[in-house]
Amino acid sequence: MKIYISGQGAFAVQVAEALCDEGHQIVGVAAPRLRKGHSDDGNALSWDRLRSWAYPRSIQWTDSAELRAMHIPDGVDLIVAAHSHAFIGRRTRARANVATIGYHPSLLPLHRGRDAIRWTIRDGEKVTGGSVYHLTERTDAGPIAAQEHLFVPPHSTPQSLWRDHLAPLGVRLLVRVVTDLAEGRHVEVPQDEELATWEPAMDAPPLFKPELIALPGATRIDGDKWSLHTP
Template sequence: MVSKVKIYVSGRGQFAVQVAEALVEARHHVVGVASPRLRDGHSDESQAMSWDRLRAWAYPRNITWTDSSELRAHHIAADVDIILAAHSHAFIGRRTRARARVATIGYHPSLLPLHRGRDAIRWTIRDGDKVTGGTVYHLTEHTDGGPIAAQEHVLVPPGSTAQSLWREHLAPLGIRLLLRVVDDLAGGRRIEVPQDEELATWEPSMDSPPLFKPELIALPGSVSVDSSKWALHGQEGRDHSRPGSTA
């Protein structure tokens, strides 16, 4: 029998809301959320319609919300079992992750260790991949490099765009995989399959300065990169998946 667990969701947008609703429907307890204050392209915080969707979802349910840019360990209650990253670009550092009694997990829209990085889906389309998939993994200091908890592949339909591939295939897959892993953890089943670093690939964001992560640049077969030209655009423990620019 699967016991119900207390979950803190860090995410943004519609995907994070869909994950939160699926968790509640499965009778797990979402006890707090972190998200950006506002949706992309909005600036008026006085208008609730401008709020990030996860923030707006939490408000009428009296679920504690924190600005994801300010998320720290003290925002996570002592009885939280799982921290779950769903389309989260937030810094989830070591001390924050340690607040989860069971695990800190995230979803990435690729077959990790392939296509690590923030724009996994867009690179999948750009590279003409015929097969892709989704991965739920344990967050660590190694960006998108933590042990795998669940993974499934999908075929890329002809004519797919990054948006259609996310919306029609990878987002629904992510919800299903996250629920499966939460149920596994709630039932005392913890799966951690190390990623094969010899197979790992990583691509920079298409819309912002690349993330400087020396351990990724040094992957076998990588080209030499002048780190002085790289901007620090993120920190350890992030879930970099987002739709289009991916989820």
């Protein structure tokens, strides 16, 4: 299958290489222009690792902050989000002939949001996992394509839990789902909204998510909207 990857860092490279090993073709990537903390675009050592991986392979790169539908080549079968913090809009997703999928390091619908692992450790949870899901307009809320749980090892940190457990799980689940899609198996299990939790990024200002958090006295109207009844 022809695949476009939006992601960053070592995880995105691991996903790209695993998909290539399975015989798929990476036809383009979107990644941050520079690695975090770097400012020299003229120095390839400052580039994000996915950008650096794509360059010697003559694979088209786009700054993920600027990713739009026009950047997705014709004939793309899948768009894969691999540690991507860029929102992939409806028109961009529509450029994929088969699906747009992403990996989230939690048992969705639990811990939606970009700091799922840090919240898992902060809350002292003993069980976590990873989910591959279909991207939609709602943050981390699309139908599940594959999911597995794992036990959180004692004394885990967010870094060790990601590096040693959740990242390898994500690579494996993404390869599994891409294989399913290539063979015509299209799995979409809706998330249970009554179980959904969402936490803000720990290093960013709080973000109000009304589609996930019902205020007291609120009732749902028109799908994802809420109406607040006041005295």
